[in-house]
Amino acid sequence: MGLSAVGFLVVSSAVTMSAPFFLGQVIDTIYTSSSADFSSSLTSLCIMLAGIFLCGGAANAVRVYLMQVSGQQIVRNLRESLFSSILRQEVGFFDKTRTGELINRLSADTALVGHALTDNLSDGLRSVAQAAAGVSMMFYVSPSLATFVLMIVPPMAGLAVIYGRYLRSISKRTQDSLAQATQLAEERISNLRTVRAFGKELSEVQKYAGKVDHVLHLAKKEAVLRAGFFGASGLSGNIIVLSVLYKGGLLMASEHMTVGELTSFLMYAFWVGISIAGFSSFYSELMKGFGAGTRLWELVERKPEFPLNEGLVLKPEHLKGALEFHNVSFAYPTRKDAPIFEDLSLSVPAGSVMAVVGPSGSGKSTLVSLLLRLYDPDSGMVTVDGHDIRDLNPYWLRSHIGTVSQEPVLFSCSIAENIAYGATDPSRVTPQDIIRAAQIANAHGFIRGFPQGFDTVVGEKGVLLSGGQKQRIAIARAFALDAENEFLVQEALDRLMEGRTVLIIAHRLSTIQSADAVAVLDQRRVVECGRHAQLLANQDGLFRKLMEKQAFPQSEQREALSK
Numbered sequence: 001m002g003l004s005a006v007g008f009l010v011v012s013s014a015v016t017m018s019a020p021f022f023l024g025q026v027i028d029t030i031y032t033s034s035s036a037d038f039s040s041s042l043t044s045l046c047i048m049l050a051g052i053f054l055c056g057g058a059a060n061a062v063r064v065y066l067m068q069v070s071g072q073q074i075v076r077n078l079r080e081s082l083f084s085s086i087l088r089q090e091v092g093f094f095d096k097t098r099t100g101e102l103i104n105r106l107s108a109d110t111a112l113v114g115h116a117l118t119d120n121l122s123d124g125l126r127s128v129a130q131a132a133a134g135v136s137m138m139f140y141v142s143p144s145l146a147t148f149v150l151m152i153v154p155p156m157a158g159l160a161v162i163y164g165r166y167l168r169s170i171s172k173r174t175q176d177s178l179a180q181a182t183q184l185a186e187e188r189i190s191n192l193r194t195v196r197a198f199g200k201e202l203s204e205v206q207k208y209a210g211k212v213d214h215v216l217h218l219a220k221k222e223a224v225l226r227a228g229f230f231g232a233s234g235l236s237g238n239i240i241v242l243s244v245l246y247k248g249g250l251l252m253a254s255e256h257m258t259v260g261e262l263t264s265f266l267m268y269a270f271w272v273g274i275s276i277a278g279f280s281s282f283y284s285e286l287m288k289g290f291g292a293g294t295r296l297w298e299l300v301e302r303k304p305e306f307p308l309n310e311g312l313v314l315k316p317e318h319l320k321g322a323l324e325f326h327n328v329s330f331a332y333p334t335r336k337d338a339p340i341f342e343d344l345s346l347s348v349p350a351g352s353v354m355a356v357v358g359p360s361g362s363g364k365s366t367l368v369s370l371l372l373r374l375y376d377p378d379s380g381m382v383t384v385d386g387h388d389i390r391d392l393n394p395y396w397l398r399s400h401i402g403t404v405s406q407e408p409v410l411f412s413c414s415i416a417e418n419i420a421y422g423a424t425d426p427s428r429v430t431p432q433d434i435i436r437a438a439q440i441a442n443a444h445g446f447i448r449g450f451p452q453g454f455d456t457v458v459g460e461k462g463v464l465l466s467g468g469q470k471q472r473i474a475i476a477r478a479f480a481l482d483a484e485n486e487f488l489v490q491e492a493l494d495r496l497m498e499g500r501t502v503l504i505i506a507h508r509l510s511t512i513q514s515a516d517a518v519a520v521l522d523q524r525r526v527v528e529c530g531r532h533a534q535l536l537a538n539q540d541g542l543f544r545k546l547m548e549k550q551a552f553p554q555s556e557q558r559e560a561l562s563k
């Protein structure tokens with residue numbers, strides 16, 4: 001499509017560029033022909049001109065259409081590869097990069113690059129083609145006048161290059177500050193409840209205004225630069241026209257040129273001037289596109305720190321589920337100087353339930369992140385059935401781990417779609433599977449109570465549901481993982497754990513009591529590990545202290561502690 005657009009571009013330019021030549025002929029006919037053949041020459045020339053204008057206009061319209069469509073296609077492809085690259089990045093990347101910035105790259109920057117590569121490129125090519133044709137015709141009409149005019153052009157071109165560089169850097173800064181503004185807006189809008197609870201609407205508006213003010217400031221700078229450049233190129237255009245008139249007048253006086261020739265020449269010179277101005281606009285847009293493009297390519301080309309879908313896949317019959325952390329040391333990439341684990345070791349036998357407890361911030365969730373391979377340990381290793389998880393296919397690994405978190409995140413689609421999200425292939429999950437998963441997760445009752453049942457839309461991040469409801473849907477979602485394995489889908493919630501190795505980050509005593517073992521995290525390692533009763537018996541142990549500290553001990557707990 002791009003190529004045919006270029007074809008139409010060449011046709012429209014060539015056809016249109018022949019017009020001034022024939023116009024010159026018309027004028028000379030008017031001046032010089034005898035009355036006998038005057039009217040017939042004039043008519044045929046005018047018909048020819050009308051044809052030229054018609055063909056040129058039509059070819060131009062087709063070119064604009066083709067360019068628009070191919071532009072949209074480029075933007076679409078760019079967006080797709082960018083989104084795909086973003087979703088492949090490691091979790092650490094998202095600790096460093098803000099959502100709003102990525103959204104801005106996806107929407108604004110892709111549009112800018114698309115425009116620079118199509119509409120703008122097409123206009124730029126047209127300018128180049130017209131300028132080239134114009135200059136050739138100038139030489140054809142009057143070589144001496146053309147040589148004279150062209151001496152003025154090179155200094156202007158040098159100026160344009162310097163200007164383009166500066167514009168490119170400003171444009172990059174504008175896009176960066178726009179991304180910051182979008183980031184702020186995105187975060188505040190998606191957490192509107194918190195903004196409102198603290199009555200921060202006005203101050204947030206002011207903060208946002210500050211950011212967009214900065215965008216405006218840079219845009220103004222860009223506008224001044226642009227205006228200056230256009231002014232300068234306009235002025236140089238006028239100087240060229242004036243000198244052509246002067247020199248052309250002299251040539252006419254010495255009978256080296258006719259009126260028609262001078263008119264054609266002036267029209268070509270004017271045309272070349274317009275094309276150069278068009279080219280400079282193209283050039284500045286192109287530089288803007290480059291500014292946005294550099295960032296986009298960096299992101300599209302970025303190699304995630306670890307692969308998504310490469311590595312060892314264990315056969316189902318070989319998968320037992322023994323988990324082990326061997327001398328793991330780890331610090332988050334954004335806080336390398338604050339180690340979370342040092343030489344931590346923990347073994348969870350296959351099929352057992354391990355409760356992980358510890359003070360807030362001791363690294364319980366981090367343990368799960370390492371197991372899911374959202375981050376890699378700095379030293380030591382995590383193994384599943386003796387295999388280092390760095391050798392396993394991360395996609396396979398995660399698809400065999402069901403996660404239910406305290407504050408589960410749902411997507412803003414229907415309850416049924418949220419539950420089916422847990423399956424490897426959601427399109428193969430039947431409505432019966434979904435209902436069964438909901439029943440087991442004790443969610444069926446409240447879902448049926450909604451007027452739209454399973455089609456109820458849960459709102460962004462599930463805001464239209466209560467915390468408990470969200471959690472039960474998340475449990476049903478973890479069940480959907482096993483929709484194919486009929487035998488696992490049983491009646492009770494406890495069954496989610498059957499046949500699996502389970503890590504529970506626990507606060508409630510009842511959960512801890514039912515676990516096979518309890519690991520206590522503190523001071524960057526596992527400080528105690530054993531059965532719950534065993535750990536409680538240790539009067540000086542951290543576990544006992546943690547249990548004693550709980551604000552409102554339940555009766556069962558008080559009983560246990562009094563033993």
Ligand SMILES: Nc1ncnc2c1ncn2[C@@H]1O[C@H](COP(=O)(O)OP(=O)(O)OP(=O)(O)O)[C@@H](O)[C@H]1O
Binds near residue numbers: 335363364366
């Ligand atoms: N993505 C992250 N980047 C940098 N530091 C992080 C990140 N996530 C957590 N941390 C830090 O790592 C430490 C352990 O956090 P983690 O969430 O594992 O603790 P936790 O034991 O689960 O806490 P809680 O019981 O309060 O939920 C904390 O100091 C936390 O500030």
